[in-house]
Amino acid sequence: MNACDLLISAPWMLPVAPQNIVLENHALAVRGSHIEALGPAAELQAQYQAQHTIHLPHHILMPGLINAHGHAAMSLLRGAGEDEPLEVWLNDTIWPMEARLMNADYVRLGTELAIAEMIRSGTTTFSDMYFYPEVVGQTCVDNGIRVQLAFPLIEFVNPWSKNVADALHKGLELFHHYRHENLVNVALGPHAAYSLSEHDMEHIGMYANELDIMVQIHLHETAAEVANAVAQTGQSWIYRLHEVGLLGPQLQAVHMTQISDAELSLIADSGTHVVHCPTSNLKLASGYCPVDKLHNADVNVAIGTDGAASNNRLDMFSEARLAALLAKHENANAAAGTAPNTVRMATLDGAKALGINDVTGSLEAGKAADFISINTQTLGLMPLYNPFATVVHGDAGQAVDNVFVNGQALLREGELTQLSLSDLTQRVQNWHAQNSA
Numbered sequence: 001m002n003a004c005d006l007l008i009s010a011p012w013m014l015p016v017a018p019q020n021i022v023l024e025n026h027a028l029a030v031r032g033s034h035i036e037a038l039g040p041a042a043e044l045q046a047q048y049q050a051q052h053t054i055h056l057p058h059h060i061l062m063p064g065l066i067n068a069h070g071h072a073a074m075s076l077l078r079g080a081g082e083d084e085p086l087e088v089w090l091n092d093t094i095w096p097m098e099a100r101l102m103n104a105d106y107v108r109l110g111t112e113l114a115i116a117e118m119i120r121s122g123t124t125t126f127s128d129m130y131f132y133p134e135v136v137g138q139t140c141v142d143n144g145i146r147v148q149l150a151f152p153l154i155e156f157v158n159p160w161s162k163n164v165a166d167a168l169h170k171g172l173e174l175f176h177h178y179r180h181e182n183l184v185n186v187a188l189g190p191h192a193a194y195s196l197s198e199h200d201m202e203h204i205g206m207y208a209n210e211l212d213i214m215v216q217i218h219l220h221e222t223a224a225e226v227a228n229a230v231a232q233t234g235q236s237w238i239y240r241l242h243e244v245g246l247l248g249p250q251l252q253a254v255h256m257t258q259i260s261d262a263e264l265s266l267i268a269d270s271g272t273h274v275v276h277c278p279t280s281n282l283k284l285a286s287g288y289c290p291v292d293k294l295h296n297a298d299v300n301v302a303i304g305t306d307g308a309a310s311n312n313r314l315d316m317f318s319e320a321r322l323a324a325l326l327a328k329h330e331n332a333n334a335a336a337g338t339a340p341n342t343v344r345m346a347t348l349d350g351a352k353a354l355g356i357n358d359v360t361g362s363l364e365a366g367k368a369a370d371f372i373s374i375n376t377q378t379l380g381l382m383p384l385y386n387p388f389a390t391v392v393h394g395d396a397g398q399a400v401d402n403v404f405v406n407g408q409a410l411l412r413e414g415e416l417t418q419l420s421l422s423d424l425t426q427r428v429q430n431w432h433a434q435n436s437a
């Protein structure tokens, strides 16, 4: 008999790799932070002596979801500036509110709120682009969730950084600080091409290539952004990024609602990843990313919720569903945006975009034990014909009842293990009462 810490089994398992497979009556053996083995439940029970055994009687086991783009602390701005167009929403509502409210305490509380929501709805890794990334990183380590900190590079003065050089200095310190922390990856987070100078873009391109560090940027979010770039520089930002050496497998281009055929070739040939944030784009009437077209050109596409200020949810299952619906709408083809492909986008393709697909994103022996269970005997899901369809089109986000990251339970039988929900609710209400006047 081999020893393991946990043996967990369920009637259905979606390992994601290999693709499109549903395993029945399988189990995972977890040892420390890793998946030690995966196989038929009866076989693993005969092979392993487990410290803990969990049999989930009517559940789906699958990898935790990967939210590839967001601004976690903006959960505290949820519902502010509703029904405003992007420019007005940013310039007249969000940026003034952030200028007034921004400090380390706000970031910590907002991040905790976002983490609680994400864990409850099955997210085990998220990417964050926000001020005070060192506070976000510590909050993630404290709560045991995996994160990519895309530290913000933006030209205007903010409470975290005086200018881009200052932000780079602070962010690169963070990069070195978290070098050996398994849960945290640090990436460059240039806010957008239009909010950085030519000089800064060149500098960022240089660091990205020298340090071999991931880069996440908001790119081609709206038609106006592209039109302004063409008016100012004679070409779209994609060409500018190409010139400074930023297009490539280390780049995560967020939004991409506008893309010409020539730009598509540049993105595809360079191996640039795209992050699709469908709710945020539709809510701000920015259009949507042509995922089916990108997939046909072999571009890797991940999914993100964006911040709660523009979503307002952080539920990756509802985001994945919208991605599937839009892919069908894109070509008026119900056979596009299949449920298995959508599950892969929300898990392994997200990990690939963040450069951590050797660590997480699928259930495979040797990978981190980042997995979730979904109770299929929940209203909005039952009865079950096809587990892939159930998780994409059923109301799976509210049926998640167990979440593990690195082998540690962050949600057990529907209860958060690291955060007290009543205490968090009280702190959010207190913050809101003090700051909404």
Ligand SMILES: [Zn+2]
Pocket (backbone or CB within 6 Å): 069, 070, 071, 218, 306, 307
């Ligand atoms: Zn964003």
